[in-house]
Amino acid sequence: MTSILPLELRGLGYSAGGRRLLSGVTVPLRAGMRTIVLGPNGAGKSLLLRLCHGLIQPTEGGLRWSGGLDEAALRRRQAMVFQRPVLLRRSALGNIRYVLSLRGVARRLRQGMAEEALDRFGLGELARRPARVLSGGERQRLALARAWAVRPEVLFLDEPTSALDPAATLAVEIAVHDFHANGTKIVMTTHDLGQARRLADEVLFLSRGRLVEHGPAAEFFQAPATAQARAFLAGELMC
Amino acid sequence: MFDLAAAFSSAIALIAGLDAELFAIVRLSLGVSLAAVAIAAVIGLPLGAFLALARFPGREVVLVALNALMGLPPVVVGLAVYVLLSRAGPLGSFGLLFTPGAMVVAQAVLVTPIIAALGRQAVADLWEEYGEQLRSLGAPRRRVIGTLLWDGRHSLITVLLAGFGRAAAEVGAVMIVGGNIKGLTRTMTTAISLETSKGDLAMALGLGMILLAVVAAVNGAAFAAGAWARRVSG
Numbered sequence: 001m002t003s004i005l006p007l008e009l010r011g012l013g014y015s016a017g018g019r020r021l022l023s024g025v026t027v028p029l030r031a032g033m034r035t036i037v038l039g040p041n042g043a044g045k046s047l048l049l050r051l052c053h054g055l056i057q058p059t060e061g062g063l064r065w066s067g068g069l070d071e072a073a074l075r076r077r078q079a080m081v082f083q084r085p086v087l088l089r090r091s092a093l094g095n096i097r098y099v100l101s102l103r104g105v106a107r108r109l110r111q112g113m114a115e116e117a118l119d120r121f122g123l124g125e126l127a128r129r130p131a132r133v134l135s136g137g138e139r140q141r142l143a144l145a146r147a148w149a150v151r152p153e154v155l156f157l158d159e160p161t162s163a164l165d166p167a168a169t170l171a172v173e174i175a176v177h178d179f180h181a182n183g184t185k186i187v188m189t190t191h192d193l194g195q196a197r198r199l200a201d202e203v204l205f206l207s208r209g210r211l212v213e214h215g216p217a218a219e220f221f222q223a224p225a226t227a228q229a230r231a232f233l234a235g236e237l238m239c
Numbered sequence: 240m241f242d243l244a245a246a247f248s249s250a251i252a253l254i255a256g257l258d259a260e261l262f263a264i265v266r267l268s269l270g271v272s273l274a275a276v277a278i279a280a281v282i283g284l285p286l287g288a289f290l291a292l293a294r295f296p297g298r299e300v301v302l303v304a305l306n307a308l309m310g311l312p313p314v315v316v317g318l319a320v321y322v323l324l325s326r327a328g329p330l331g332s333f334g335l336l337f338t339p340g341a342m343v344v345a346q347a348v349l350v351t352p353i354i355a356a357l358g359r360q361a362v363a364d365l366w367e368e369y370g371e372q373l374r375s376l377g378a379p380r381r382r383v384i385g386t387l388l389w390d391g392r393h394s395l396i397t398v399l400l401a402g403f404g405r406a407a408a409e410v411g412a413v414m415i416v417g418g419n420i421k422g423l424t425r426t427m428t429t430a431i432s433l434e435t436s437k438g439d440l441a442m443a444l445g446l447g448m449i450l451l452a453v454v455a456a457v458n459g460a461a462f463a464a465g466a467w468a469r470r471v472s473g
Contacts, residue, residue: 078375
């Protein structure tokens, strides 16, 4: 199976209502590295993820996946975990079986695969529970299990822990580590700098809709090249 | 001065007397309206969901027209169905006129726009919440419609009840296509209309009370079922 990576972003931008929300983002996203997207609120982090995942069409520039697959095939190789996951009104198990059926997994295989995914994220006991009555942490773990079940080549995570307590946050970070260890490319936004330090291999730093800095995480955190990044890391208020 | 107590006592007398004719009328009314709602749901819910999701030129016109059709006068629907089903009409060969079948058709025509229009709104609201996630999961259009209808089932029950209320309450359409034939096509509403014109207001009002009770019972059952489903599935 040919890889869809690297993903090449070329002059990627998006405008809405006469405002340029993101512009001129040119960067390759390569396999194997956990890419953490950092930046102040409104910098365009979530927008960048949605453009990459294909939920929004860019208004300038573009992006190219490798492998020459069509849109539907590309979508099947990706998954996204949102800040507030939308779970269907059915059991935890049913939520995972649903996405397996979308991916064309044979009916007789779905149950076993769904149970395996739930067990991996400590949700085995809750398999029959309606997904919508789970706690916030359990819901996010179910969203991760749902992504896990489809074995994505790329996983986008948009502020996955910003509404969670420390224990649930730790569970998400462990999950990100597991995905990474299994060869899934991670592209994640966060505003938690400690989390970024723990998880990042490389950092994309956005400010006011522009890619200001891009490089290995160690360099970015030790010696940021731009004044904006230094200010951001120092915790200064930015507008 | 009209005596309300007489209405009550005639209603109670009808029920207590286990009046066979009354029960036949109640059964027919319920059967016709529920069948009409079932047909309207099968057509209207997918149509509403489609209109909630699809973007095509002229969509606004279709939506306005659909919303306007919610206000269709029952007598006009009855007349149109009458013309279609009459011996000389295009669907005359089915021999449906002045049968419960014709009443079901007329009420289904009346109720389908209501279910489609209100269903569209419910599905559109749900799409606001689900859209990104379902697109991220890669759900094709047909699956999206099925998923939204299933996940919106709590609010869609209310939509179906609105349709049922319209069907159970209308008199014009069933009167025209059914003919208010005693023992065959006489419903609660046509019976009330008849008793009123005969001057037996107590009887008419008594029937009205029973109709209200039947509609309330259907709504109560739906509410209880919805509350139970919400508790089970969140």
